[in-house]
Amino acid sequence: ADYLDNGNNKMAIQQADKLLKKHKDLHCAKVLKAIGLQRTGKQDEAYALAQEVAALEPTDDNSLQALTILYREMHRPELVTKLYEAAVKKVPNSEEYHSHLFMAYARVGEYKKMQQAGMALYKIVPKNPYYFWSVMSLIMQSISAQDENLSKTMFLPLAERMVEKMVKEDKIEAEAEVELYYMILERLEKYKEALDVVRGKLGEKLTSELQSRENKCMAMYKKLHRWPECNALARRLLLKNSDDWQFYITYFDSVFQLIDESWTPPAEEEHSLEGEVHFSIEQAVNFIEERIAEESKSSRPLRGPFLAKLELIRRLRLRGCNDEYKLGDPEELMFQYFKKFGDKPCCFTDLKVFVDLLPPSQYTKFIRQLLDVIPLVAAAENEVALPGDIKALQQHLCVVQLSRLLGIYHAMDKKQKLAVVRELMLRYRHGLEFGKSCLKTELQFSDYYCLLAVHLLLDLWLEGEEAAVWQCLTLLEEGLSHSPSNAQFKLLLIRIYCRLGAFEPVSELYSSLDAKHIQHDTIGYLLTRYAGSLGHYAAASQSCNFALRFFHSNQKDVS
Amino acid sequence: MTTLRAFTCDDLFRFNNINLDPLTETYGIPFYLQYLAHWPEYFIVAEAPGGELMGYSAAVLILCMFTVMGKAEGSVAREEWHGHVTALSVAPEFRRLGLAAKLMELLEEISEKKGGFFVDLFVRVSNQVAVNMYKQLGYSVYRTVLEYYSASSGEPDEDAYDMRKALSRDTEKKSVIPLPHPVRPEDIE
Numbered sequence: 001a002d003y004l005d006n007g008n009n010k011m012a013i014q015q016a017d018k019l020l021k022k023h024k025d026l027h028c029a030k031v032l033k034a035i036g037l038q039r040t041g042k043q044d045e046a047y048a049l050a051q052e053v054a055a056l057e058p059t060d061d062n063s064l065q066a067l068t069i070l071y072r073e074m075h076r077p078e079l080v081t082k083l084y085e086a087a088v089k090k091v092p093n094s095e096e097y098h099s100h101l102f103m104a105y106a107r108v109g110e111y112k113k114m115q116q117a118g119m120a121l122y123k124i125v126p127k128n129p130y131y132f133w134s135v136m137s138l139i140m141q142s143i144s145a146q147d148e149n150l151s152k153t154m155f156l157p158l159a160e161r162m163v164e165k166m167v168k169e170d171k172i173e174a175e176a177e178v179e180l181y182y183m184i185l186e187r188l189e190k191y192k193e194a195l196d197v198v199r200g201k202l203g204e205k206l207t208s209e210l211q212s213r214e215n216k217c218m219a220m221y222k223k224l225h226r227w228p229e230c231n232a233l234a235r236r237l238l239l240k241n242s243d244d245w246q247f248y249i250t251y252f253d254s255v256f257q258l259i260d261e262s263w264t265p266p267a268e269e270e271h272s273l274e275g276e277v278h279f280s281i282e283q284a285v286n287f288i289e290e291r292i293a294e295e296s297k298s299s300r301p302l303r304g305p306f307l308a309k310l311e312l313i314r315r316l317r318l319r320g321c322n323d324e325y326k327l328g329d330p331e332e333l334m335f336q337y338f339k340k341f342g343d344k345p346c347c348f349t350d351l352k353v354f355v356d357l358l359p360p361s362q363y364t365k366f367i368r369q370l371l372d373v374i375p376l377v378a379a380a381e382n383e384v385a386l387p388g389d390i391k392a393l394q395q396h397l398c399v400v401q402l403s404r405l406l407g408i409y410h411a412m413d414k415k416q417k418l419a420v421v422r423e424l425m426l427r428y429r430h431g432l433e434f435g436k437s438c439l440k441t442e443l444q445f446s447d448y449y450c451l452l453a454v455h456l457l458l459d460l461w462l463e464g465e466e467a468a469v470w471q472c473l474t475l476l477e478e479g480l481s482h483s484p485s486n487a488q489f490k491l492l493l494i495r496i497y498c499r500l501g502a503f504e505p506v507s508e509l510y511s512s513l514d515a516k517h518i519q520h521d522t523i524g525y526l527l528t529r530y531a532g533s534l535g536h537y538a539a540a541s542q543s544c545n546f547a548l549r550f551f552h553s554n555q556k557d558v559s
Numbered sequence: 560m561t562t563l564r565a566f567t568c569d570d571l572f573r574f575n576n577i578n579l580d581p582l583t584e585t586y587g588i589p590f591y592l593q594y595l596a597h598w599p600e601y602f603i604v605a606e607a608p609g610g611e612l613m614g615y616s617a618a619v620l621i622l623c624m625f626t627v628m629g630k631a632e633g634s635v636a637r638e639e640w641h642g643h644v645t646a647l648s649v650a651p652e653f654r655r656l657g658l659a660a661k662l663m664e665l666l667e668e669i670s671e672k673k674g675g676f677f678v679d680l681f682v683r684v685s686n687q688v689a690v691n692m693y694k695q696l697g698y699s700v701y702r703t704v705l706e707y708y709s710a711s712s713g714e715p716d717e718d719a720y721d722m723r724k725a726l727s728r729d730t731e732k733k734s735v736i737p738l739p740h741p742v743r744p745e746d747i748e
Contacts, residue, residue, distance in 0.1 A: 207672060212600075245608050246562040300657065304561075307608060345652045346607065353609050441581045442688070443651055487579035513579065 013037060031066035038073055047074065054079070057086040064100070072107075080104040081113075088120075095125050102133060111141040128173050131166070135159050135180055142187065156188050167202070175205045182216060195220040199273075211237070217274075218250065228263065230254040232274035235287065242291045243304035252315055255284045281316070285327065288312055303350060306337050310354045317357070330357035331366050338370050342395040351398075352405060363406045370399045384423060390434050390445055397448050400424070409456060414465065417456055424453035425475065432482055443486050450479040451488060458496075472496060487513055561658065563665070566595065566602040566615055573612050576650045582686055583648040594619075594645070600669055601642075605649075605658055614649030616662040618642055620673055641734070642670030642726075644680035663696055671726050677734035679723040683708055690720060698722040701734075703741035 016033030030053050038046035050070055058064060064087060071079040084101035091097055102117040118134030142155035163181045166172055172181075181202070185194035197203060198216045206212040214237060221229040231254035234247045258279040271277040278284055291305035313327050327333075334351055341347045358366060374395045376385035387393040403409060409420060431446020438444060454472045461468040473496060480489045490509045497506050571591060578585045594602050594617045601618040621643050644666055649658050670678050679701065682689050700720045707719035718741070725732045 243561050244563065245606075246564070303656075344655055346613075346656060349607055349609050349611060349652065441686075485581040514581070514585075 013040075031063055031070060035066065035070045035073070038070060043074065046070070050079075054083055054086075057090060059087050059090050059097075064097075068100070068104075077104065077107040081108060081110070093124055095121065098124065109140075109144070111137045111144065115141070128166075128171065128177065131162070132177055132180060135162050135184075138162070139180070139184060139187070152188065156184055159184050160188065172202060172205075175207065178202045178205045186219075189223075191220045191223045195224070222250075225257075226272075227254040227257040227261070228265075228272035228277045228279075229274045231258065231279070232272045232277045235278060236275060238287075238291070242295065243302040245304065245307075248304065248308045248311060251278075251287075252284070252312060255279065255281070256315065256319070281321075284312060301340065303337075303341060303346075306333070306340070307350060307354070309333060310337075310357065314354065314357055330354065331362055331369075334358070335366070335369055338395070338398065339373055342370070342374075342398050343391040345394065347395075347398045348401045348405075351402065355402070355405060358406075360406075363408060367399060367403055367406070367408060370402070371396075374399070384426060386427065386430050393431055393434060393445055396427070397446075400452055401448070404452060404455070410459070414460065417460060421453045421456050421471075424449045424456070428453065428479070435482075438483075441485050444479075444483040447479060447483050447486055447489070450475055451492070454479075454492060469496065469500065484512075561613060561656075561661070562606045563603055563661070564606065565599055566591075566604040566617070568592075568595065570604055570612060570615070574615065576652070577612060577614060577648050580648065580651060582683070582689070584646070601666060603662060603665055605653075605662065607653065611653075612650065613653035613656075614658050614662065615646070616644065616648075616666055617646040618644045618666045618670075618678075620670065620675060640670075640673060640675045642666060642673075642675045642678040644678065647680070659692060660696055663693075667724070667726065671728075674728060675726055676729045677723050677725045679721055681707060681719040681721055684718045684720055690722070693722050696724070698724045699735055700737060702738040704747065705741050705743050707744050 013033050013036040016029045016036065030049055034046040034049040034053075037043075037049065050067060053063060054067060058067075064083060067083055068080050071077060071083075081101065081104040084097055084104050087097045088094065088101055098117060098121045102114055102121065105111075105114040105117055115134050115137035118130055118132075118137055121130040122134065138155050138159040142151040142159070145151040145155065163177070163184060166177070167181070172178065178197070181197055182194050185191075185197065195217060198206065198213055198220070203213050203216075206216070214233065218230065218233055221227075221233065230250055234251035234254060237244065237247045238251060255278055258277070259281065263279050265271045265277060265279070278287060288305060288309050292309065295301040295305050309327065310330060310333055313330055313333070316327070334354065334357075337351065338347060341350070375388060375392050376396065377388055378385040387396050409417060412420065428446045428449035431449060432444060435442075435444040435446065454475050457468040457472045457475070461472070473493070476489050476493050476496075480486065480493070483489065490513055494506050494509050497503065497509075568591075571588070577583060598617070598619050601620075602615070603617075604615040605613040607613050619642070620640050622638050622640050624638060644663070647659060647662060667678055678698075680693070680698070681704065682693065684690075684703070699722060701723040702721045704719045704721055706716035708717040723735045725735050729735075
């Protein structure tokens with residue numbers, strides 16, 4: 001068996017034969033020999049040998065396990081089920097064999113048989129997991145059922161009853177069991193019941209995942225359209241963590257739903273199960289302003305509340321009532337945001353979400369406003385004003401990115417664009433100063449300048465400027481020489497080279513990305529598309545091989 | 560602004576902005592699936608308002624022998640749990656936001672809830688940025704593991720620091736007393 005583990009199949013076969021000479025019917029040896037055969041490509045022989053052993057319906061552990069391995073490698077999982085079916089017939093009280101049988105069924109997706117195997121196991125040893133394996137199998141049957149009705153009227157209710165039985169007998173132990181119960185109720189669309197479970201005693205077991213109970217409650221409130229609860233819960237969670245974006249969305253959604261329903265709180269009782277509710281725009285505005293005030297006190301303010309205010313403006317605009325509430329102009333708010341957070345790389349991606357709130361006529365003014373607050377210093381009269389430190393550089397980068405997003409470069413003519421490219425590269429080279437101490441594995445601070453210059457040139461190329469693409473390549477290679485870990489440079493280079501039909505540099509670039517496993521799927525397509533058609537068959541086959549290996553092992557792993 | 564939520568299978572298709580960082584390891588699918596199956600509560604991802612993935616963390620709870628002072632005389636070796644951070648990575652464009660600290664805080668919270676004694680992690684000795692960050696979060700080097708990281712292409716294997724932070728259960732902070740000498744990967748329990 002050791003030989004097999006080491007991949008030494010020939011030796012393994014030899015050893016097995018030696019053993020068989022002495023003990024003709026040693027099942028295990030036969031199976032190990034079969035595995036050796038299978039791995040050396042002699043599939044049919046292996047299969048024949050395996051079936052010989054299987055026909056004898058072995059019940060010793062070694063043979064069973066070895067056969068399981070063999071069948072799995074042959075991609076014949078259904079043979080494993082037959083194997084263990086025979087085993088449990090012979091040894092009906094074996095907890096172990098029943099377990100293996102259950103697993104075997106799981107591999108082939110035979111849910112009904114899984115259900116039966118689970119219950120059989122439970123009868124032998126009444127452990128909760130086995131019972132719930134059965135329940136889970138029922139759920140799987142309901143998911144895979146062709147007839148949706150059957151799913152709702154048979155499988156799920158049966159599963160529900162099974163769980164209810166345990167609940168009544170107070171036998172629920174594990175958190176996973178509560179999760180299953182919740183899942184069943186949710187699929188049955190019995191949202192109220194699901195909610196009760198989570199809020200009740202059973203829900204206390206839902207401890208592992210963060211905010212598991214709150215998240216489930218929230219999901220149920222939404223399905224039940226119980227907006228007061230949605231709002232109150234969102235409000236509470238935001239008070240705990242004012243940076244959690246998903247709850248701002250829920251908070252806003254629910255406030256507007258309540259407004260549309262003209263909801264008012266009951267005279268005497270609690271607003272809702274979850275506490276106080278905000279049901280008017282004024283309240284929402286106040287809430288956000290309070291969060292902002294809170295954050296402004298902190299030395300490291302969270303971005304959440306500020307962005308929430310912008311989101312609120314967007315919502316009010318959609319409803320056509322922004323002016324009433326004087327929240328301020330989006331331009332002003334985004335400007336303030338930039339002043340606070342402009343030196344963080346994420347400032348651009350944050351603001352990107354809200355640029356549609358700016359009127360196009362204001363774009364240039366907006367950009368100029370942002371530029372004015374960045375501490376830039378010009379060495380001499382006609383020279384470009386440059387940032388004095390990393391923070392200023394990052395702020396300037398943000399503005400450049402916004403300029404591109406708002407289309408300011410797009411509107412320029414060729415001459416202007418080329419001037420911008422020159423300026424960006426000047427800034428790029430200047431910015432390298434700040435990154436002198438960067439490690440090989442870190443990116444240069446000014447890399448983005450280079451990238452943006454290249455993108456501008458690419459735009460020109462696509463508009464017909466032939467020469468531009470060559471400059472792209474030289475700039476990118478320059479960037480890569482200073483920042484050898486910058487994946488974006490590499491990816492762009494790969495794409496440009498491919499489009500130009502030059503495949504050779506691509507394979508080296510790709511391997512320097514150190515892409516593995518799933519990345520062969522998500523990134524590898526860039527290469528494999530072109531490799532064949534560009535005549536680099538060896539390289540093509542290599543990268544296809546990587547991809548193939550990945551998909552192959554993926555199939556094994558995911559099934 | 561960050562949404563912190565459980566990692567899902569689909570996120571595997573979206574995490575290149577994080578994983579193309581040279582110091583972030585991309586594992587085979589089984590690795591991620593195992594974590595989703597066994598430790599989903601520890602597998603957390605942060606998402607930005609625009610939908611981009613900002614960073615993620617994955618951890619497990621491990622049981623191993625641990626020496627604890629008994630009430631009576633001498634010390635007693637028992638099996639105790641500790642949290643082990645297997646992966647933590649933030650995309651470059653979302654750094655300097657305190658996200659890594661937040662993710663570590665969550666992992667520590669979950670480990671506390673599960674009764675862990677300490678939290679530990681392995682980090683490349685050369686990854687100064689990470690080592691300093693963990694030190695700031697309260698971690699200290701417990702021991703060095705020689706040649707823990709196998710190199711990809713022709714370069715020598717690299718050592719790892721095993722850094723630890725004691726949780727509230729370890730009242731005497733025994734878990735973080737550093738070992739006087741380095742160990743090899745085979746010596747780790």
